[in-house]
Amino acid sequence: MxxxxxxxxxxxxxxxxxxxxxxxxxxxxxxxxxxxxxxxxxxxxxxxxxxxxSFTKYDILSAPVFVGLQNYKEIFLTDERFWKALTVTFFYVIVYVPLRLSFALAVAMLFRVNRRGVSVYRTIFYIPSIIGGSVAVAVMWRQLFGVDGALNSILKFLGIIDKGFGWLGNPGTAIWTLILLAVWQFGSPMLIFLAGLKQIPASLYEAASIDGANKWQQFIKVTIPSLTPIIFFNLIMQTINGFMAFTQCYIITEGGPFDSTLFYAVYLFEKSFKFYAMGYGSALAWILLVIIAVFTGIVFKSSSYWVYYESKEKW
Amino acid sequence: MKASTDKRTKTFVYHGTILVLGFFMIYPVLWLIASSFKDHSEIFVNAHSLVPKRLHFGNYIEGWRGFGRISFATFFKNSFIIVILSTIGQVMSSAVVAYGFSRIKFKGRKFWFVCMIATLMLPAQVLIIPQYILFNKLGWLNSFKPLIVPSYFGMPFFIFMIMQFIQGIPTELDQSAKIDGCGKYRIFFVIILPLIIPALITSAIFSFYWKWEDFLGPLLYLQKTKLYPISLALKMFSDPAAVTNWGAMFAMSVLSLVPVFSIFVIFQKYLVEGISTSGLKG
Known part of the structure; x- marks a missing residue:
């Protein structure tokens, strides 16, 4: 039972x-x-x-001590390197993101039509993107722009300069080597634009040309608006990546000379893991989070004015 | 007649422009490879030249010896262990989660999906300090665990990419399997999984690349030289204060890119498609 x-x-x-x-x-x-x-x-x-x-002092060895808003006060009121890092990072992002996306779009326009050789060209232009984030390339970049590097060697050969110039040692030029490295890797957005270009219906161009639009007008009035969803997405992701840029700066310039390339992420790392000021570092991290959130919010809000969605929403 | 010469000039200008641009794009890579075969005396004389006077393999032999009595064989082995184990984890877990999100209508699905997308935009820097403290408390410092274990919890970027792929598979397939008595778990393993293999390959390639070039992770968690992966080893090897053997450093840099290039050559198609369809990668 x-x-x-x-x-x-x-x-x-x-x-x-x-x-x-x-x-x-x-x-x-x-x-x-x-x-x-x-x-x-x-x-x-x-x-x-x-x-x-972020409201504590914490060095990982002893227990965290609550200090209220002191970290934030110190950062905003007395920490000059924080402001320097913020300026440098903003400058970097504002310059490299539009440059990278413009190059990507310009080159994608060249590869839009399937001609002989296009797939080989596409590969060549994409290669920097797959290796660009590696330490090997960072190390190489340092040598390219070093005093005895290839760039100086070319300039000497052409007779433009007669003594090696320290591109990385000069506060005015160091940041540009990092920007160039970032722009050099325009391959991924290029492929994304290419895919986008192929989806623009030919009928749009036909209609435009019947209305008498020349090639440039077609580009401005048809191509660009059709690509705005892609531009929008890339703008957000690339900007966030820009704020987080770490490896290349850490290896090539180490934030120097005179903090002229002190990226936010590098400063945060230094504070948290070289000086073990983890409370302070957390406050820096949260400030970064708020900056990115505000930026993303603004871009999202503005998107209704400039991003054209087709009737079918993708998500 | 005139029209055809016009066309010819146009084609010439087109290919000319692209070739010049392309040369600038590829020059640094060719230069790196050329420099790795240059003799010590040649590296800084005519530094820009792309043709070594004589192929010199000594840099590779010297470089391979590494530093601190640890050869590059160890660094490569470490990299492969970390990269392969975490790639397997990321792809498997992401596939499972992607199926859950795209095919099962459970309560809270929308909410969690939004949470997941939001983490795509979350700066990693906000997380590293507490993660470091966590792994420190667990006693995982100086082991590969902090670099591998989190990979087994899915990765939003791959989940999203695989989801888009699954959405392209007609639901009729699931339904007819269901009628045949197939449960959700079997549908995933028997029907969906074989169909999403292209998306899994794309994810695996990206995962391999990102883990291979990852520098911050190893920098944070690995202090012992014998645990260094290739990225960290290269950085230490190339410290201006420590090393003056540039040839050897170039040689090891080239070697570190060989797996990346090989995968690119073999799987180019998947890579290009993956980027074009997801539209996400930076």
Missing amino acids: QTAQTVIKTKVKSGLQKATFESDNIAGYIFIAPWLLGFFIFTIFPILSSFAL
Whole structure:
């Protein structure tokens, strides 16, 4: 009797279990569980604790000491290197993002029509993008622009200069070597633009040319508006990446000379992991988060004025 | 007659412009390769030249010896361990999560999806300090764990890319499988998984690239030279204060790019398609 009951019970139970594991709510959460767990462990928990830490003094060896708003006060009122880092990073982003996207679009326009050789050209222009983030390229860049480097060698050869110039050692030029390195990697946005260009219906161009629009007008009135969703997305992602730029600066210029290339991320790293001022570093991180959030918000808000969506929303 | 010469000039100008531009694009890479074969005495004399006077393999032999009595064989091995293990993790976990988000209508799906997209825009710098403290408390410093374990929790960029791919698969396939008595789990493994292999390959390539060039992670978590991956080793090897053997450094830089190039050559198609369809990568 008892055994029969247990059998029935287990049967019912397993039947229920089967039903629940198959139900949308349970199955959905089982499938997204890896991300959801990671989201709480590696994103939510760190964000909250870095917010809490930003109100403390913490050197990782002893316990954090609550200091209220002191870190923020110090950063905004007395920390000149913070303002320097902010200026440098803004300058870098404002210059490299438009340059990179313009190059990407210009070259994509050249490769729009399938001619002989285009796929080979496309590969050549894309190569810098796949290796550009590596330490090898950073090290190479340092030598290209070094006093004994290839650039000076070319300039000497052409008779423009007769003594090596320190491109990296000069506060006026160092940042430009980093900008050039960033612009050099325009391959990914180029491919994205190319895909976008191919989706613009030919009928739009035909209509424009019937209305008497020349090639330039067609570019301004048809091509650019059709690409605005892509430009919009890239603008946001590239700007965020720009604010986080670290490796290339850390290796090529180490923020120098005289902090002229002190990227925000490099300054944050220095404060947090060289001087172990983790409370201060957390405050810097949160300021960065707010800056990026404000920037993204502005771009999103402005998007209704300049981004043209087709009737079908992508997401 | 005139029209055809016009066309010819146009073609000439077109290819001419692209070739000149292309040369500037590719020059640094060719220069790096050329320099790695130059003799010590030649590297800084006519530094810009792309043709070494004589192919000199000594740089590779000297460079391979590494530093601190640890050869580049170790650094390469470390890189491969980290990159392969985390790539497997990122691709597998992202595929599972992408299926959940795109095919199952569970409560809270929209909310969590928005959360996931938001993390795409989250600057990593906000997270590194607490993550460092966390891994420190766990005793994971000076191990590969901080670099590998988080990969097994899905990666929003890949989840999003795979989701777009899954959305292109007709739902009729799932439905007919369901009628045949297939559960959600079997549908994923038997029907969806084989169909999304191209998206998984694209994800794997990106994952490989990003992990291979990752520098900040190893810099934070690995202090012992014998644990260095190739990126960190190159940086230490090239410290201006420590090393003056530029030839050897160029040689090891070239070697560090060989896996990247090989993958590019083999999987070019997937890469180009992946970037064009996701439209996300910077």
